[in-house]
Amino acid sequence: MGNFDLNIDRKNTKSVKWDMAETLFGSTDVIPMWVADMDFKAPKEVNEALMERARHGIYGYTLADDELKDTVVRWNKERHQWNIQPEWLSFSNGVVTSLHMAIQAFTKPEDGILIQTPVYPPFYNVIKAHNRTIVKNPLVFEDNYYTIDFTDFEAKLKDVKAFILCSPHNPVGRVWKKEELEEMAKLCVKHDVLIISDEIHGDLTYPGFRHIPIASLSEDIANQTITCMAPSKTFNVPGLAASYCVTPNLDVRGKLDEAFNKQGFNNQLNTMGQIAMQAAYTHGATWVDELTALLESHYQYVKESFEKHAPELKVVKTEGTYLLWIDCSGLGFDAKGIREFFINEAKVGLNAGIDYGEEGSQFMRLNMGCPRSTLEEAVNRIIKAVEKRR
Template sequence: MSVFDEKIDRSKTASVKWELTKVIFGEEDLWPMWVADMDFKPPKAVLDALKKRLDHGIFGYTFVPNTTSQAIVEWLFKRHQWEVNPSWLSYCGGVVQAISTAITAFTNEGDPIIIQSPVYTPFFDMVEKNNRKVVNSPLIREGNKYKMDFAGFESALKEGCKVFILCNPHNPGGRVWTKEELLKIGELCLKYNCLILSDEIHSDLIYKAYKHTPMASISDEISEKTVTFVAPSKTFNLAGLHSAVAIIKNPTLRKQFNQVQKRQGHFGLNIFGIVGMEAAYREGEAWLEDLIDYLEENKNYAIAFLKKHLPKITCMEPEGTYLLWLDCRELGFSDEELRQLLLEKGKLALEPGPKYGPGGNGFVRMNIACPRDYLIEGLNRLKKALS
């Protein structure tokens, strides 16, 4: 039995995934496979470090020590062969917060910002809520994978876009962009003097046949025009600790980013975010390797189940993340009909595709980072709803 087979009761823990499902979806007794957190405990080393800090008993003002920065730098080099200087790190409460800070720091109201739909919903939100303009360069579907539309992207750049928000790896489609793809998109951004904000929060969750390439590692020129965001939250299931990092090589950009953070009143991380992050990056690698194996088994199980029981649903082949992007269009339902069948007949909560912008209609997103029995329960509910 794998440690990831353990079933943990998350009720009465203020879990968004398990306790807000009724509020968000409006139905009782739903099986939650929507929001992107895992139903697994983090590595034992992380729990031990948090307990040790708790037992100390004093929780005064805290700074991020050099040991934490060094742990992050060593992790990035070991996992992704990316050499980062500790001085490039700026700490943030979360990646979405950091993207909003970057938008504020590097653009003005009304400025156009490129995104590639379908894509993680807060990309739209952070652009629009900061009174900037979304310029969409939709991804192209080729078989069961997305690819970038380079010609369309260059056309979007010609609108005067100052910033491009990249999702690397891609959420919800699961693409792990290749070095060649990133080089091409990066060179276009250099040509038009467009800054790259690279959300790499899923970068450690890569299946064995693929490799993550940090955008800022492509070339010295591209690294000077890239702000990268990483966090232990997806990798080690630590989202509730609110700890993330912006990696900014360019000192002018780093100064602008830090000035906006200070203006907004952000001064470092909470105690447990610091402790949990350092322990995860220092001692969590063996646990992560086991997790990736388990997730790959879940992915393969789910795809085989769909082919057997729901052959009209096509799963975009994920290369990374623990998310399945399910194409339900061949079933012939509208998005509203799909929603009602899932909620009322299947009692299953999945993320609706239209949330992810143009190209999301007819899709749903399923989170498979759960014990195998939970996955089987969810798939059976999907079958009940849609077969």
């Protein structure tokens, strides 16, 4: 279904990833592998549905109707074995927007919000923007793999009102095991801490791994959880601004929807975002399977290439997403030096690990959501730059 080998020129399309590269990296010859969108066309059925809607030519207010809700319900049942109800859904223009709404609705200024670092930078921004307090439960990095310090996790829960879970985790690539999710959830219920779960990468797990929505574990956990999901990362449609929250608890959902309404959001999606969500969740299953198999092969290629030719760089064991977390401590630079090495010497534009928290100061994040030829060019540039440093 998907033509993942097709090289598409994205320059001069108002692409944040490509058209901001010179501004961010100070050069026109840097391969941009940073912001989290992919260089693949969306599934054919998505593009055809959007073109058909455009031929209609009228873009009035669009209803998030029962058909769309039933499609979302069906997708989650088939992909994640999660039985949700249509009335649990609230629509939003993005997961980060939903995080803002949840923080406003359920916490007060100076309240503690728990995050597991290193983690997606908007988590920090959301907490700071509303004058809440960042509380960290640093992930444990050992044997090139990240796990949770549950003793610290429970200790920190005593001083927070909410926990923002990243599942699968961005940037470290963990697909949390059932027992890990159960332990986190059990402790949040015990200490009456709201779980706000960002599961935007949930569809992108490698063969042999399965995303488990934390709210699917039990009714008690579901009643204490707001789950934020979207087709945007899965099908490469983030510019269409369409996401949703799943909130089984009626009281919690009511407060969340009230927060949206106060900011002028009325539980509707833009016309094209809704069309894309409907088409992607209706026709995209095989496309996703092909994509995740490709991403797993990309991961293995980068990992093995660095092991063989640039052992100073270690790709952290990854179980999902199109993002690779690379341990660069073997280069012997500080955080600024690592970033400058990749930009000025390797000519590849990655995300600086320090942006994900101080725990990421010796790391970089590489977006491998691109054709193999682009990935190979970037990897070869990095290897040559490492070799020149020896």
